[in-house]
Amino acid sequence: MVKSKKEEIKAVIANASNVYVASVDENGYPNIKAMFARMQEGIYHYMSTNLSNKRTQQFIKNNKCSLYYCDERSYKGVMLLGWIEVCTDQTTKSLLWRDSDIIYYSKGVDDPDYCVYRFVAEKGNYYYGLQNIDFDASELE
Numbered sequence: 001m002v003k004s005k006k007e008e009i010k011a012v013i014a015n016a017s018n019v020y021v022a023s024v025d026e027n028g029y030p031n032i033k034a035m036f037a038r039m040q041e042g043i044y045h046y047m048s049t050n051l052s053n054k055r056t057q058q059f060i061k062n063n064k065c066s067l068y069y070c071d072e073r074s075y076k077g078v079m080l081l082g083w084i085e086v087c088t089d090q091t092t093k094s095l096l097w098r099d100s101d102i103i104y105y106s107k108g109v110d111d112p113d114y115c116v117y118r119f120v121a122e123k124g125n126y127y128y129g130l131q132n133i134d135f136d137a138s139e140l141e
Contacts, residue, residue, distance in 0.1 A: 001139045009126050010140060012078045013040055013069045020068040021047065021117070023058040023084075030066075031058065037069065038096050042141045045080070045119040048096045050104075051088065052113050059084045059117070067119055076128045080121040080137060087116040 019037040022030050033055055039046040045067060049056060059065065065084040070077040087093065090109075096116050097109040105111035121137035 001133070001135050005126065005133060006139060008076065008128065009078050009124075009135075012071050012076050012126075013037075015071065016069040019045070019047065020070075021055070021119075022066040022068070023055050024062045024064060025058055026061070031055065043082075043121040043137045045121065046092075046096055047117045047119070048093075048101065049115060049117060050113050051086070051115040056086055056115060056117075059086055065119055067121070074128075076126075078124060078126050080119070080124040082119055082121040082123075082137065085118040085120070087118050092116045092118065 016037050018034045020032055021035050022032045025031050031054075035047045035049065037045075038048060063083040063085065065082060067080045067082075068077060069080075093109050093114060093116055097114075101114070102108060105114040107114075121140075123137055124135050124140075126133045126135065
């Protein structure tokens with residue numbers, strides 16, 4: 001991949017405040033939800049949520065996932081395909097915890113309903129200027 005495109009892709013991801021997360025329900029239909037884009041390190045993307053919610057239960061049954069980051073002003077989008085791990089260990093939960101999360105999890109970082117999604121990207125597609133570029137996620141490292 002050309003270095004300039006790699007930097008554009010990384011910028012779309014880094015500047016997005018939200019990420020659209022797609023899971024697969026028990027009937028094989030995609031389910032999409034906007035989530036806060038909390039943290040990203042190379043091919044790993046992290047989001048926090050409730051262990052008890054519908055989406056988490058879908059990922060426990062089928063961990064295939066797609067993420068979509070976009071820059072609406074410039075009509076650029078990055079779709080990533082991969083899988084999600086639902087993390088309940090203290091280390092990962094603490095990694096994403098913010099003090100403001102207390103409004104969602106009254107018991108704080110130790111709340112048993114608080115969990116973290118760790119998405120592992122395998123491949124992706126970058127859309128810009130009426131063009132599409134497919135890439136291997138490792139190219140973003």
